[in-house]
Amino acid sequence: MNLQEIIEELCSYEFEKEWFEFKENFDNDDELGEYISALSNSAAYCGKKYAYFIWGINDKTHNIVGTNYNFDKNAKNGEPLKHYLERKLSNNVFIDFNEVYYQEKRLVILIISAAKTIPVDWDGQRFIRVGSSKTKISKFPEREVYLFKVLREGLPTIENTPSKYQDLTFNKLFGYYGSKGIILKENTFKKNLGLLTEEGKYNIQAQLLSDNSHIPLRVSIFDGETKASNLFSVREFGYNCLLYSLDELLRYGDVLNIIQADERNRIVERKEVSLFESKAFNEAIINAILHNKWIEGNEPMISVFSNRIEILSRGSLAPTQTMEGFFLGESVPVNAKLSDIFLQLHISEKSGRGVPKIIETYGKECIEFRKNSIVVKIPFNWINVVGNKVGNKVGNKNELTNNRTIILKEIRNNPNVTTVQLANILCISETAVENNLKYLKDNGYIKRNGSNKTGYWEVIK
Incomplete structure (x- = not known):
């Protein structure tokens, strides 16, 4: 990236990250050295090749304000500033000052290489960033241990990190591949699918x-x-092979996506309007599963509100991904081998249509970048808005409530579905299920064919 692209990329983040710092006219040579140590170490910690210290940008608003900072000066001992900094920094870091005009304002960009082999120190002390704060790394021993591990072995991934569960079986994986017409071989699948660490765990x-x-x-x-x-x-939907859990989540999206009868401006036929765009929902779910930071042991989180669905994926963009590339669909996988598996099974594709499809439907504002997560917000397209609660929006007790709509959906998919199964699906009592079934029968939505024990349900309308 050129300097302008670097500025645009960094300003696109809502908050400062641990690998870049904005200042206006900051001028303290020794503290700058501490910042260089902290930013270089944090860049390595976050998997970035470079860190940045930029003068002329407000660190709270990210407004371009310009600076009069002079980097071509002597340090307090009369030595040229760059020489002074390089002499007191450990020799495993590269720094480069640059001057650029952006939005007709003068900025100074200090490019700092990420630490290599060992952490970078300033005058014998090692620093790191915790959030937007600079501090001695000795105050955070866990971060120091992790940083040394990253510098020695590279960033931990779901491929090089052993699972704490070693008594694993893969019958469902074989079944899933078989359903796609692909035969896994017992003696090679673990290696081919990247299921083992170098130590064989x-x-x-x-x-x-x-x-x-x-x-x-x-x-x-x-x-x-x-x-x-x-x-x-x-x-x-968890505690299952991830591939099956993903399929179940996508099917559940069909249950949530209520089809509404739009009688507005009706001439002959009424129009059916879905609650949300199913393709955008599917892409958001697949991306959340595929790019989730599983290494930290946290799963994606799906929350349904009365006016939207929020799909939260843990972690942030891949280290080499840019914000611009993300929105353009230039996919850089967080979990590379898992991405290959999704491609092989035609769950995802290399075209990068996922994010562009979402923002084409709902705009960039539907994607929120938080400190440790990415959230896709899918708004609901309610035709008749009544109040702010789910129950009110889908009807009152004498209409098609959310539970009754789901019951109809389940009966369509499985006419033999039982009261017990419906109670488990809806997380309500069997008595509540029976009351809803009675309403649906009494109002002509469903009928029972045959006896209670051997018969089946039929959806009438």
Whole structure:
């Protein structure tokens, strides 16, 4: 990237990251040396090739304000500043001052290489960034240990990190591949799919693809617009081979996506309008699963509110990914081998249509970059808005409530579905299911063919 692209990229973040710092007219030679140490070490910690210290940008607003900082000066001892800094820094870091005019304002950009082999120190002390704060790394021993590990072995991934579960089985994985017409070989699949560390132990990728991933995947439904609202229901899709969990999540999206009858301006036929764009939802779910930072043991989080769905993926962009490239669909996978598996199984594709499809439908504002996560917000297209609660929006007790709509969906998919199964799906009592079934029968939505024990349900309207 050129200097202008660097500025645009860094300013696009809502908050300062651990590998760059904005100042206006900061001028303290020794503290600058501490910043260089902290930024260089943090760049390595975050998997970045370079860190940046930029004068002329407000660190709170990210407004371009310009600077009069003079980097072509002597340090306090009369030595040229760059020489002074390089002499007191350890020799495993490269620094380069640059002057640029951006939006007709003068900026100074200090480019700092990421630490290599060992952490960078300033005058015998090692520093690191914690959030937007610079501090001695000795105050955070866990970060220091992790940094040494990264410098020695590279960033931890789901491929090089062993799973704490080693008694894994893969019957479902074989079944999934078989359903796609691909035959896995017992003696080679672990190597071909990257399921082992160099030491021969099952890695986290193996855990995710095993019969029991040991990781929950949940969809939480709230009856209002925030998590302070009542929790309406929770659906569980985890503790399964990740591929099957993903399929179940995508199918559940069809359950959530209520088809509304639009009678407005009706002439002959009424128009059917979905609650949200299913393709955008599917792409957001696949991306959340594929690019989640599984290495930290945290799963994606799907929350359904009365006016939107939020799909949260843990972590941030891949180290080599740029914000511009992200929005253009230039995919840089966080989990490279898992991405290859998704491509092989035609779950995702290399065209990079996922993010562009989402923003084409809902705009860039539907994607929020938080400190340790990325959230896609899919708004609901309610035709008739009544109040702010899910129950009100899909009807009152004498209409098609959310539960009744889901029951109709389940009966269409499985006419033999039982009261017990419906109670488990809806997370409500069997008595509540029976009351809803009675309403649907009494109002002509469904009928029962045959006896209660051997018969089946039929959807009439």
